[in-house]
Amino acid sequence: MEKDTDTEKPQKGVLGEDVNDFCMTICTVNGSGSATANTTLLKAIFHMGIPISGKNIFPSNIKGLPTWFSIRVSKDGYLARVAHDDIIVQMNPTTFEKDLDYNVPGGVVFYADHIELPIHRDDVIVYPMPVNDLIEEADIPRNLREYMSNMVYVGIVSQMLGISMDAIHNALISHFGKKPSLAESNFEVVRLAADWAEVNLEKKDRYRVESMEPLDDYIMADGNVAGALGAVYGGFQFCGWYPITPASSLSESLDTFAAKLRKEPKTGKNTYAIVQAEDELAAIGMAVGAGWAGLRAMSSTSGPGISLMTEYMSLAYFAEIPLVLWDVQRVAPSTGLPTRTAQCDLIQNYTLGHGDTRHILLIPSSVNECFAFGWQAFDIAEKYQTPVIILSDLDLGMNLWMTKKFDYPDQPIDRGKILWEEDLEDFKGKWGEWGRYLDVDGDGIPYRTIMGNTHKDAPYFTRGTGHDDYGNYSEDPEVWRRTLDRIKSKFDTARENLPKPVYRNLEGADIGLIAMGSTEPALIEAQDKLKAKGIVTDFMRIRALPLSKEVGSFIKAHDRNYVLELNQDGQLHQILTLDYCDMAKRLISLAYIDGLPMTADYIINTISAKEEN
Amino acid sequence: MADKKKDTNVIGLTRSDYKGEPSTLCPGCGHNTISAQIIMAFYEMGIHPNQIVKLSGIGCSSKSPTYFLSQSFGFNGLHGRMPSLALGAAFADTRMKILGVSGDGDTASIGMGQFKHIIRRNLPMVYIVENNGVYGLTKGQFSATAEKGLELKHHGTNPFLPIDIAKEALIGNASFVARSFAGDPKQVRELLKAALSHRGIAVLDIISPCVSFNNREDTLHSYHWGRQHEAPLHDISYVPKKRAIILDEFADGETKEVTLHDGSVVVLKKVEKDYDPRDKWQAMKILEEAEQNHWLVTGLIYVDPDQETLYDHLNLTEEPMNRMPAEALRPSPETLERINRSML
Numbered sequence: 037m038e039k040d041t042d043t044e045k046p047q048k049g050v051l052g053e054d055v056n057d058f059c060m061t062i063c064t065v066n067g068s069g070s071a072t073a074n075t076t077l078l079k080a081i082f083h084m085g086i087p088i089s090g091k092n093i094f095p096s097n098i099k100g101l102p103t104w105f106s107i108r109v110s111k112d113g114y115l116a117r118v119a120h121d122d123i124i125v126q127m128n129p130t131t132f133e134k135d136l137d138y139n140v141p142g143g144v145v146f147y148a149d150h151i152e153l154p155i156h157r158d159d160v161i162v163y164p165m166p167v168n169d170l171i172e173e174a175d176i177p178r179n180l181r182e183y184m185s186n187m188v189y190v191g192i193v194s195q196m197l198g199i200s201m202d203a204i205h206n207a208l209i210s211h212f213g214k215k216p217s218l219a220e221s222n223f224e225v226v227r228l229a230a231d232w233a234e235v236n237l238e239k240k241d242r243y244r245v246e247s248m249e250p251l252d253d254y255i256m257a258d259g260n261v262a263g264a265l266g267a268v269y270g271g272f273q274f275c276g277w278y279p280i281t282p283a284s285s286l287s288e289s290l291d292t293f294a295a296k297l298r299k300e301p302k303t304g305k306n307t308y309a310i311v312q313a314e315d316e317l318a319a320i321g322m323a324v325g326a327g328w329a330g331l332r333a334m335s336s337t338s339g340p341g342i343s344l345m346t347e348y349m350s351l352a353y354f355a356e357i358p359l360v361l362w363d364v365q366r367v368a369p370s371t372g373l374p375t376r377t378a379q380c381d382l383i384q385n386y387t388l389g390h391g392d393t394r395h396i397l398l399i400p401s402s403v404n405e406c407f408a409f410g411w412q413a414f415d416i417a418e419k420y421q422t423p424v425i426i427l428s429d430l431d432l433g434m435n436l437w438m439t440k441k442f443d444y445p446d447q448p449i450d451r452g453k454i455l456w457e458e459d460l461e462d463f464k465g466k467w468g469e470w471g472r473y474l475d476v477d478g479d480g481i482p483y484r485t486i487m488g489n490t491h492k493d494a495p496y497f498t499r500g501t502g503h504d505d506y507g508n509y510s511e512d513p514e515v516w517r518r519t520l521d522r523i524k525s526k527f528d529t530a531r532e533n534l535p536k537p538v539y540r541n542l543e544g545a546d547i548g549l550i551a552m553g554s555t556e557p558a559l560i561e562a563q564d565k566l567k568a569k570g571i572v573t574d575f576m577r578i579r580a581l582p583l584s585k586e587v588g589s590f591i592k593a594h595d596r597n598y599v600l601e602l603n604q605d606g607q608l609h610q611i612l613t614l615d616y617c618d619m620a621k622r623l624i625s626l627a628y629i630d631g632l633p634m635t636a637d638y639i640i641n642t643i644s645a646k647e648e649n
Numbered sequence: 650m651a652d653k654k655k656d657t658n659v660i661g662l663t664r665s666d667y668k669g670e671p672s673t674l675c676p677g678c679g680h681n682t683i684s685a686q687i688i689m690a691f692y693e694m695g696i697h698p699n700q701i702v703k704l705s706g707i708g709c710s711s712k713s714p715t716y717f718l719s720q721s722f723g724f725n726g727l728h729g730r731m732p733s734l735a736l737g738a739a740f741a742d743t744r745m746k747i748l749g750v751s752g753d754g755d756t757a758s759i760g761m762g763q764f765k766h767i768i769r770r771n772l773p774m775v776y777i778v779e780n781n782g783v784y785g786l787t788k789g790q791f792s793a794t795a796e797k798g799l800e801l802k803h804h805g806t807n808p809f810l811p812i813d814i815a816k817e818a819l820i821g822n823a824s825f826v827a828r829s830f831a832g833d834p835k836q837v838r839e840l841l842k843a844a845l846s847h848r849g850i851a852v853l854d855i856i857s858p859c860v861s862f863n864n865r866e867d868t869l870h871s872y873h874w875g876r877q878h879e880a881p882l883h884d885i886s887y888v889p890k891k892r893a894i895i896l897d898e899f900a901d902g903e904t905k906e907v908t909l910h911d912g913s914v915v916v917l918k919k920v921e922k923d924y925d926p927r928d929k930w931q932a933m934k935i936l937e938e939a940e941q942n943h944w945l946v947t948g949l950i951y952v953d954p955d956q957e958t959l960y961d962h963l964n965l966t967e968e969p970m971n972r973m974p975a976e977a978l979r980p981s982p983e984t985l986e987r988i989n990r991s992m993l
Binding site: 079082083210255256257265268269270271272273274276293297298300303304305306307308309311313314315317318319320321322323324325326327328329330331332333347348351441442444445448449451456486487488489490492494495496497498499500501509 | 742972
């Protein structure tokens, strides 16, 4: 059993054994085509049944700046980022020296041997890779050389770590799909490099992989693809969007999948429309128009786009228009760090809009949950006739994760209280006169007709100005107050009907951990490792706002609740404190933002320090 | 006793079926005239109010959709952002007539981006700009269409050159551009009918005087100036499809006929110049000449009945999308199985 020592860093320790338990970072130049090589390694290890995660730490740049791809291999299934590297694959001279600092003692450096720089560490094992010579030997066309040279490290690393050539071959075939010849030519380079390593490199390090039981219930996907698929299966009909990192691939994926899955079988015509708007002001305007007109409408963006959408979101709240909005969060304020991850838009979204607005938020933690919330959000939006914001982030949205297979929706599509011609006639028989904002059944949710309804009583006029139960303009103080109170009451109903928190409780815990979204893997790992140190915790993951009353019970059951999140001000902590001010002393904020995904080490170190006091 | 049948249109509705709430705009406001002509145009064309969707932004003009077509669905959106609202709504049922009402404050400032982009996409809709050169609802500030040198009571002299809505539409490749004057209701009505028959975006820049804040006799957006300087390009008559084969009544004088996408015909009777609204170069020229010479050129400035619309690019189902049954919106479990298998 390896002993944990949680003091000086960098150090080996948090990572357990050498087999199927290490972090490898591949350092390349942005635009050099390393994505294929990195994905190949990732998928090959996944195909060997070994739990794995990959994180692309990339610049806001198309070509030329440094980029890192960290692969974490963990037999225990820990998928969070780790701050230090056991293995470095170095293809970038610019970051050569600095990257070395992240290497653990006894760690490994594979480096392209044309990088002629001194290696200032004598406690690491070094393997030079003759990248240029091998590419020369492989007789690669000149225009493909840069891309193919990445396959050299795939081959050498695979040989040295024991990644099976079959797994690499399968990963390449799956990657190149309809272009099998490209898969084969890449594999030739991999093979050549692996053979070279077998003959020329002597294994001196302690890292290797070994096949495990197949991960049958798992797939590899990113959150943006999953969110798009969720929308497709949730029956989305309209998406207005505008390109922004890190959200673009969500609406782009929607385009790809909808084209295959959402055509009328008989006519081959589309049952949806996707429009790339001129900006986010228009993207959300289109979604509001479509949601109003009875389409399942959505948009996707990131923080700066959310800011631009604010005014229409205030109108959608007040005029009670359903739509789904994805915020794939990135680091802010301002333009911030467009290619880095954060959980910094929580409060902004919760009350997005001028005046007393509030929104339902869904906060997925996994790729699988991006899919689930992707379809559920439409039912929730139409049920409550209000926008639903799904809060993802760059780490979840753009990185490839090992995740549970997508489950087919277990609920039929729920369009909420919509009245077509006959429904309106029935309504009148049952309730008397219809008004767009008339709450006849006391749940705060009125019935809505939508354009095209030819019943003579169906039309009404929607406005962002004060209106009465029939949609007529009103400045009456009593009407204003009553309308706003009714709208708010929908949120109290929603509290207990949104995705409830999920728990990971350990026997005998008196400390609570509270978090949301993509930090979950770090929390789970930290929980286990804290327990090994004698600090036993329960973990509650918040999945939606407004908060379920269960949240209060959890806080109450723990003397100290640490709230962990990736933003400066402890935004989730603030919302918890507002809702449960009587228990404010039990809530302790552990928030920070630096652009990188949370590590278990951060949680372990900060909580250990707090608990020692 | 009046014959009741005489007071109904081809679909048996009366004019009051097209009316709205009483206007709360100032008496004499040009916008009220336009509202009245909207009522007349739809009534005379026999379009059922339940087949019309009216949308607007913010401002006096944007308030007006409550003053007509009470039996139509409507949405009063955000400042300058009626076009995006219209576009999203239009997909729900592409058979609907989309009527957008905006003003110069709404369109020519914050709305300029959405105005240009809705034109670029050629969404089939009628886009009316009720243009008075002034912000009325906030009590008389300059708008972006106010002419250079305009003096307003509380705001001094406007130092900037104006934005010309019709020029902006034309240069943005709008498929239908017209200018009219609220003081010429017949022309407004005929242009509206033509716009409603056009398949694509129809931009109507209608000079609509603000009697409270910008109606001095010498100002460009006033009734007086308009009446003195209106230079109609033609005497315009709209002939619905059913009657289009009998065009004899227009035979006297020189006429031009433009057949619109639905088979209706716009008959343009020559007034002074020989003007062809299918010639974009001539359209640009006439707008520039008008500006140089201080004419209020009115009429159908440009039309291309055959330009591709947004719908042409999207391969949309013919069925109204907002009536699609839920079952049609969710792909089968087998498809998700395939997707899961492809993600290994």
